[in-house]
Amino acid sequence: MLIFECVYTLQKKQNMSIMQQVRERIEQAQPGQLLTYADFQVNDSQLEALAAALSRLAKQGVINRLTKGRYYKPKETVFGKVKPSEKEIIKSLSTSKGKVKGYESGLGLYNQLGLTTQVPQEVTLMTRNQRRVANVGKTKIRYVQSPTHFKESDIDKLQVLDALRGYKKIPDRNSEKTILKLLEYIRKLAEGDMDRLMELALDYNPATRALLGALLELLGYAQEADRLRQSLNPLTKYKLGISESILSNRRDWNII
Incomplete structure (x- = not known):
């Protein structure tokens, strides 16, 4: 039981760390900038946590989802939301x-x-x-x-x-x-x-x-x-x- 608790705690810390990385990277991004998994320095074992973090932030309105695996940092202007250029x-x-x-x-x-x-x-x-x-x-x-x-x-x-x-x-x-x-x-x-x-x-x-x-x-x-x-x-x-x-x-x- 103790082993499972340790694994769960470790995973939770890793996910929190990835969420922090994602938030910091999004803060650095320009409005309308397209962000994909490649923009975040994570290894293959962390991709699932990265996807979950991006999905969670999209639901919160911190980023917008353009298509699967592609997000952008929104910004409201008098002309509407700034989106990635074609x-x-x-x-x-x-x-x-x-x-x-x-x-x-x-x-x-x-x-x-x-x-x-x-x-x-x-x-x-x-x-x-x-x-x-x-x-x-x-x-x-x-x-x-x-x-x-x-x-x-x-x-x-x-x-x-x-x-x-x-x-x-x-x-x-x-x-x-x-x-x-x-x-x-x-x-x-x-x-x-x-x-x-x-x-x-x-x-x-x-x-x-x-x-x-x-x-x-x-x-x-x-x-x-x-x-x-x-x-x-x-x-x-x-x-x-x-x-x-x-x-x-x-x-x-x-x-x-």
Whole structure:
């Protein structure tokens, strides 16, 4: 009986200690700042106590729950409660235990790259192994599985490849300006990590490889362009709606 009492007392002290840690961390947080389990320095054996502490503080109104495992410190203003920004939500959803597990793609990406002026009504996150839709507060998140296994240093290259793959879906695009911007982004990537760009590109669909090959050829990367050409079916046509005046070598790549 004495042993059980000692264990209970020890657990109670640990839980009190975690509650104190959580309160101190929340006091340091800025209003609207997103907080996840990773923001609290606890070991795996303390996660249950951490979850209980956060849940208890949410019920008390000290923090607000955004979604499972994600909370924020509220603040009332004349415009209502301060909540985490969409950018912060995306960053949080793209990481796990401090490691990047995904990145933004889709319309949000096209907007960031300056390829469209339209603002997305939902956020598209490319991840390694998830395909689902979820709501985080009022933000709709669409998780889409990446066509390739990637690491954090690949994200800039993957985003350009995603823009090439989604070329036809870019709303209100100016084809000439879009191609010029993509050429510039590819030129910057090629200067630092052409080999990795090619490795990733080979996991994308043929139309993406054809468009990348045509652009690389225009930039003078003949060897890399030929490598992509060899990965394509010479009889397949790619309907991208790009005129010859914009992409002078489009016929060589069966782009129409």
